[in-house]
Amino acid sequence: MARINKTQYVLLGILRMRGPSTGYEMKSFIDESLNYFWMENYGHIYPVLKKLEETGRVTCREEANPGKPDRKVYTITEAGASDLESWLSTPFEGIIFKNELLLRLFLLPPDRDEEMIRMIRKERDHNKKLLEEYAHVEEHVRSVHGKQLNALLTLSYGRKFSEAVLEWCDEAMELLKEENK
Amino acid sequence: MARINKTQYVLLGILRMRGPSTGYEMKSFIDESLNYFWMENYGHIYPVLKKLEETGRVTCREEANPGKPDRKVYTITEAGASDLESWLSTPFEGIIFKNELLLRLFLLPPDRDEEMIRMIRKERDHNKKLLEEYAHVEEHVRSVHGKQLNALLTLSYGRKFSEAVLEWCDEAMELLKEENK
DNA sequence: GGATAAATATATCATAGTGATATATATAAT
């Protein structure tokens, strides 16, 4: 199974959703909206945009932008839209998941419980903060977009996940404390 | 912040934990034990092993292995162990998380609820299966290793996560059904 | 007022990481 470049579909999807945009605008949008479950960076966005143009899936018009680099405004073509649709209809792969906390806990030799506890506590704090953020974002989404189902679904996923992590942290700490009695 | 190659620490950690091993054995171990939160592949393991040897963090002895390629058995050196320790004491980054399901839900235009439901159902089934697997593995870990805290902690993380996903799937389906009434 | 940071906008580079594939043989399962 050939590995496929998903960035191209992210960009096509955003162009379809938001209309003509620059690479910079799309990156900002990704950072705001997809950040909890997907990320992209310029080092990938610009080359992919170039390739999308070469293969006729987007068109580009340059706009003068006094003092700053010219804006390259991309628009999705019909070929691009149909390409996006056909990708959307393929079966998808699961979640790519690399958890450095679990890796470190696993690699740490026995009798290093203090370090474990320190790491777990950090993770706990982090997820507490995330949950607060989600609450704010959800409020914002509900007020601004009416019922933006997609956004709400992805948000609730993030919330469920962080809640699960919090529970796990508490249980893990309990286990470690018990062990040290 | 320079990006660092984590594979090297995974390999050093495994060598410290399991003693002298070949690349193949370490890959098998990763697939069995870390698979739920970390993965590595040969395309990275072999080059990194070579580099670890060049930088004196492992030693290598070749063993004849009639009919098959020579086994290259790697052993962690003191330099390697201290390098591992110093990495273990650095602050760690969060979870790398790329969720293709959420991406697709987000990119799908409105009024495509059937497709959404299909995707969510698939995710639900997948996590149901995972939970069953975890139950078996946990039994095995508890019986074989006595109280292997690390393994139990990572397992319970996986369980919590899948449970959260199941809950989310059910809620998401409810939301979608309500919307279509 | 002057310095600093952030926003706008493009792009490239080296390195990290992935999936497929090549090579070769023994053994186990169908």
Place this chain on the structure above:
DNA sequence: ATTATATATATCACTATGATATATTTATCC
């Protein structure tokens, strides 16, 4: 008898990441 799996190494092309370079305007801080 055939096929799949396990053992064992290694490379390749491509994807993805983080840092950095360039250049200007605008906003913020002391």
